[in-house]
Amino acid sequence: MINPFSKTYDGEELMMFDFLQRIKFFERLRQKELMRFLPAMHHRKYVCNEVVFFSKDPSQALYLVKSGKVNLTIDIKDNFEMIMEVTHGGCFGENSLLENAKRTYTALIDSEEAELIVIPHFAIQEIFDSNPKIKAKMMTSLAEYYNGNNQRLFRSYRESFGFFSLRQMFE
Numbered sequence: 001m002i003n004p005f006s007k008t009y010d011g012e013e014l015m016m017f018d019f020l021q022r023i024k025f026f027e028r029l030r031q032k033e034l035m036r037f038l039p040a041m042h043h044r045k046y047v048c049n050e051v052v053f054f055s056k057d058p059s060q061a062l063y064l065v066k067s068g069k070v071n072l073t074i075d076i077k078d079n080f081e082m083i084m085e086v087t088h089g090g091c092f093g094e095n096s097l098l099e100n101a102k103r104t105y106t107a108l109i110d111s112e113e114a115e116l117i118v119i120p121h122f123a124i125q126e127i128f129d130s131n132p133k134i135k136a137k138m139m140t141s142l143a144e145y146y147n148g149n150n151q152r153l154f155r156s157y158r159e160s161f162g163f164f165s166l167r168q169m170f171e
Contacts (some may be wrong), residue, residue: 007032016041023064023091024145028137036131040123046114052107053091059096059103061118065089068114071107080106096121097142 009031017034020026026034043066044053046052052063055075063070069087073080075100083105086092095101128135 007035009018009035013038016130019066019089020064022089025062025091025094025097025138025141029134033131033134033137036127036134037119037123040119040127042118042120044116044118046109046116048109050109052109052116053102053103055106057103059093059101060121061093062091062096062116062120062121062124064091064119064145066115068109068116070113070114070116071108071110073108074105082157085110094142094145097124097138099125147152 006102013035017031017132020034020037021029026037046068052070053060065086065088067088069084069085070090070092072084072086073082075081084092092107093103095104128138
């Protein structure tokens with residue numbers, strides 16, 4: 001039986017909820033919680049080779065990829081090495097969920113154009129401040145994400161026969 005008092009959403013909102021729930025950091029949120037993010041979202045188009053942000057920049061937004069391709073790169077002695085490619089349904093800039101974080105990589109558009117959804121850090125923090133359950137769910141997803149990264153790092157280290165010093169990561 002349908003509850004006549006429950007909130008109903010239009011088709012566009014439902015499509016956005018479906019898109020968001022496929023992204024790691026939003027997967028635990030219910031529609032009512034996801035609705036809080038919709039007013040904060042800005043759609044932005046980028047062109048090939050445009051930099052979204054540089055390494056060491058303040059983390060001022062979370063980016064969701066609607067279309068196109070984004071390369072995440074690290075700068076090693078003036079050479080850029082791609083560490084990850086993000087496409088439709090992907091997300092980057094995850095450290096914007098944290099307070100006073102800096103970017104650890106550079107994000108560069110690698111397709112003719114890309115459409116990104118930008119959620120500013122201040123808007124995320126306002127949502128977190130007013131709804132601790134949303135913050136707890138998203139921080140759990142962030143912890144799982146970082147744990148997965150650590151597992152991949154350690155596996156890569158084992159497979160590289162120690163060609164780099166893992167101790168440096170913990171100094």
